[in-house]
Amino acid sequence: MTAKFDLNDGNVVVIIGSGAGGGTLGNELAHKGVKVVILEAGKRYEVSDFINDEWASFAQLAWTDARTTSGTWRVAKNFPNLPAWIVKSVGGTTTHWAGASLRFQPHEFKALTTYGKVAGANLLDWPLTLEELEPYYARAEDRMGVTRTNGLPGLPGNNNFKVFHAGAEKLGYKECNTGHMAINSVERDDRTFCHQTGFCFQGCKWGAKWSTLYTEIPKGEATGNMEVRPESRVLRIEHDDHGKVTAVVYADKDGKQQRQKARVVCVAGNSIESPRILLNSASSKFPDGLANSSGQVGRNYMRHTTGSVYAVFEKPVHMYRGTTMAGVIQDEARHDPSRGFVGGYEFETLSLGIPFMAAFLDPGAWGRSFTSAMDDYPNMAGLWIVGEDMPQENNRITLSPTVKDAFGLPVADVHFDDHPNDAAMRNHAYAQGQRLYDAVGAIRTFPTPPYPSTHNLGTNRMSEKPGDGVVNKWGQTHDIGNLFVSDGSQFTTGGAENPTLTIVTLAIRQAEYIASRMKARAI
Amino acid sequence: MLDHHGARGAPHSPSRRLFLRRSSEMAFAAAVAIGSGGALINATEAWGLEVKGLKPETMKTLILVSRDIYPHDRIPDRNYAIAAKPFDEKAAADPKQKDMFEKGVAQLDALAGPGGYFGLGWEADRVALLHRIADTPMFEAVRSTLVVSLYNQKEIWPIFGYEGESFSKGGYIHRGFDDLDWL
């Protein structure tokens, strides 16, 4: 039975956001008997509401409220008001995500130690290690039903994977398979297996792909300890004279302001909104925003070094058929500075439909060079590059001095400049991706620029020392004992891997810590 | 300058040459007539388009500009007319937008010389003019609208071999997700 908590119930844990971090944390806490209220800005849809249509689905689920951009990244030019492709709905971006679920490599938790000082980068080691996280990774993989873990079979390879795999073999790559995917390859957890629909980015209408919307959230609700309030937009977090947070103010579906009292607050609004909420909660006691004594809130914004390579062949591929991202090559994920950059990257299969391909293949391009590529769509294969990017202090989320949202609060400005290491990695990956397709007979290849950010990380980073970051190894803010960060903004560095498995892993681990601290009456 | 094989000498798939070129050359000027009420009428393709905000001549030019920006020889004019409709709608709703489109098209006509934009028989010559105005707000407004209003028309997806919605057909699990056999 879904719980219903009173606004004045000061014993609840309030979680802001119901995505990978928030949805998982809520379910974990609820199972431990902790009372949880999840405030979610978006509406609640069900699996049957999802739409197999790129723009229509985007309009249904994506966060399209105003944001601004600055910096030299190309997204600022082509998509000035869409820095990120993330979701505003119950389930958060786990409705749109593709399901690729890879663990970090051991050295990626020690970026500063492993890579050394990199000019212009604000590198730091994580305050935890892979060994510490391993048991939680195992639980996250089990929870999400990740293929190729816990004895689950891999997904079958689709046409796009066949081309990818053949190219990988020609290049001598050894670590190529259909991925570690949080998508059922067999019926499991009362959800069916992947039917190869090809609309993973639009919400899986079969429910085969893991999303908190139809796994963690209903399971948490079933405990009777968790209430999810959709269309509840958090405006700010309040605190008392001792500097403890006490309540969360939000606008309900009618735009009316409500105040939910809280014993603990966990921020999980993804890496643009989470720092924005902390900054917008500035007070006379905390004039630079909550938990910001380090000045690091909003800084070190990372988005992974990305890009795509599409290639046209003489014969049909029909890459859009089947799982969107079930294919990975991990040979380039190692740290090997002889390639001209630190850190590494993964290749993953990727496909877009015609509407998104037109918008993203070469944003702003027109004329026959562009349209002849579109004409060859059936014969196209595609891959995505995802690699570690460098945290930089000035890549950051700030409050816009000019643009305000419907509630009168400054919107987020997202500033990003590529670091030379990012550019070197991307160029290496483009060249390898093009070689891969050339090796299996590509007629033309297209090094496609990064899309609006799907991976948003680092803006409330974890650090050993309070001066270097915002939260400790448990995601607890250094400054305020009962304020936590529970999403990808905790990441100290990004690693080469898609982030969600690690976000879920940290949330499971954080839940244990919060529950034990509550029991000990420490918070 | 772009020729109509693409700026970077794109290789052709042999099949494409077999498709009829539509009215992207002179034919378009003749194929689309302006009716008495100011509507655009294409008798061959059997469609008409009521124009509300812009001069019919302006709309007619914008339809050709749309094809010149995103030329697909297998797509009939009808779909370019549908793609261009938002320009007329924006002009009808907002005098500033109307002014931008009218002035932008007048500028194109002036650059083209005596016969106007339509007087330039070769796509390559028209595209050269478009490059000269590519930094103007009007061009960017036209291009960024078209990239959705053209490619989001379900009707043309089969021309690109894109099958669209697949859930209702059971996905591709029994419909060729792994049917590639040429490797």
Ligand SMILES: Cc1cc2nc3c(=O)[nH]c(=O)nc-3n(C[C@H](O)[C@H](O)[C@H](O)COP(=O)(O)OP(=O)(O)OC[C@H]3O[C@@H](n4cnc5c(N)ncnc54)[C@H](O)[C@@H]3O)c2cc1C
């Ligand atoms: C197309 C696409 C494909 C992807 N594929 C992969 C993949 O294959 N593998 C992978 O690891 N990752 C992938 N990702 C990224 C992944 O989805 C995110 O990393 C993950 O969902 C982030 O989790 P989160 O909890 O930080 O935030 P989210 O899941 O984004 O959830 C945040 C939630 O907080 C809500 N919120 C924000 N502000 C407020 C507020 N003020 N008040 C109330 N609620 C608020 C939002 O509405 C949202 O629902 C993909 C993303 C996209 C867009």
Ligand code: SF4
């Ligand atoms: S391809 Fe598989 S995982 Fe993706 S949407 Fe379809 S059924 Fe779901």
